[in-house]
Amino acid sequence: MGRPPCCDKDGVKKGPWTPEEDITLVSYIQQHGPGNWRAIPPNTGLRRCSKSCRLRWTNYLRPGIKRGNFTDQEEKLIVHLQSLLGNRWAAIASYLPERTDNDIKNHWNTYLKKKLRKLETGGTDSPIGSVQSGRRSISKGQWERCLQTDVDMAKRALSQALSMDKESKASPFDRSLSSRPSSTYASSTENISRLLAGWMSGTSSKPGVAQASSASVRADPASSQGSASASSSNCIMSPEPLESLLGLHDSTPEGSEAQAPLSLLESWLLDEDAGQKQENFLDMATDYM
DNA sequence: AATAATATCAACCGCGTTAGG
DNA sequence: GCCTAACGCGGTTGATATTAT
Numbered sequence: 001m002g003r004p005p006c007c008d009k010d011g012v013k014k015g016p017w018t019p020e021e022d023i024t025l026v027s028y029i030q031q032h033g034p035g036n037w038r039a040i041p042p043n044t045g046l047r048r049c050s051k052s053c054r055l056r057w058t059n060y061l062r063p064g065i066k067r068g069n070f071t072d073q074e075e076k077l078i079v080h081l082q083s084l085l086g087n088r089w090a091a092i093a094s095y096l097p098e099r100t101d102n103d104i105k106n107h108w109n110t111y112l113k114k115k116l117r118k119l120e121t122g123g124t125d126s127p128i129g130s131v132q133s134g135r136r137s138i139s140k141g142q143w144e145r146c147l148q149t150d151v152d153m154a155k156r157a158l159s160q161a162l163s164m165d166k167e168s169k170a171s172p173f174d175r176s177l178s179s180r181p182s183s184t185y186a187s188s189t190e191n192i193s194r195l196l197a198g199w200m201s202g203t204s205s206k207p208g209v210a211q212a213s214s215a216s217v218r219a220d221p222a223s224s225q226g227s228a229s230a231s232s233s234n235c236i237m238s239p240e241p242l243e244s245l246l247g248l249h250d251s252t253p254e255g256s257e258a259q260a261p262l263s264l265l266e267s268w269l270l271d272e273d274a275g276q277k278q279e280n281f282l283d284m285a286t287d288y289m
Numbered sequence: 290a291a292t293a294a295t296a297t298c299a300a301c302c303g304c305g306t307t308a309g310g
Numbered sequence: 311g312c313c314t315a316a317c318g319c320g321g322t323t324g325a326t327a328t329t330a331t
Contacts, residue, residue, distance in 0.1 A: 016299070016300075017299085049301095051301085054318085056299090056300085058318095087321085090318075102298085
């Protein structure tokens with residue numbers, strides 16, 4: 001299978017998006033909904049490739065995105081999920097609906113990884129985060145069970161997303177619309193967001209568009225043709241699994257694996273109220289093994 | 290105040306997967 | 311069943327901002 005060109009390289013603009021381009025893109029998506037990215041450049045006159053349009057929308061213009069200022073709880077959740085899922089940022093992002101995979105990936109690479117290393121060097125000599133080292137230390141059988149858990153969780157998330165799709169109209173993710181922090185460029189994008197907010201309230205009956213604020217472009221019919229992996233990563237995570245991850249569920253901590261002595265990192269992960277939450281999260285994971 | 294070093298993050302690149310002809 | 315086109319993802323780059331010297 002040959003690799004096709006993503007777009008016509010001639011005349012395709014690269015680099016940062018201008019507010020005008022953003023508005024053009026948003027306006028088009030207002031009318032047609034997200035998806036069918038290929039059609040956007042010719043129909044809007046944007047000199048951008050379809051890929052760039054999709055990326056701009058999903059990572060920046062899409063409503064419901066919270067930017068910057070990761071909370072401690074979010075960071076801990078990311079660390080937990082990264083240890084469980086690896087660098088599957090889209091899957092991790094599905095558990096943090098207000099965050100984009102790109103944002104989480106950036107935060108991990110630029111901050112969390114260093115933080116883990118710092119905490120780790122304070123505890124052991126390993127250059128790798130203790131979560132990863134903890135994973136390394138587990139037996140092969142345990143590792144395989146972790147993988148199975150991963151698959152099961154993905155399946156469960158998908159079924160939940162499918163079953164709760166209809167009732168997710170009043171999505172909790174929408175709350176970010178009113179609490180989005182501003183950034184340097186956000187002043188212009190906030191205007192776009194307001195534009196979108198009006199659109200959202202006015203076109204909620206539009207298929208494939210109604211969920212745009214609550215989930216992402218991924219909810220639209222055109223993009224529902226995603227791969228199996230995309231099914232888990234693209235699913236609209238209902239609040240329930242998130243609450244589960246945050247320990248708002250009752251779960252029985254039986255069958256949990258033997259814990260190694262706590263490192264500084266683990267202490268960080270376990271401190272405050274996150275302690276119980278992490279246990280519950282891990283228990284939930286092991287419950288599916 | 291000027292320069293260098295470092296951090297941050299938006300955007301790009303290339304690969305894998307999959308739907309459709 | 312094969313091939314092409316498109317989508318989505320993860321890794322990486324590069325521009326800009328911030329901090330240190």
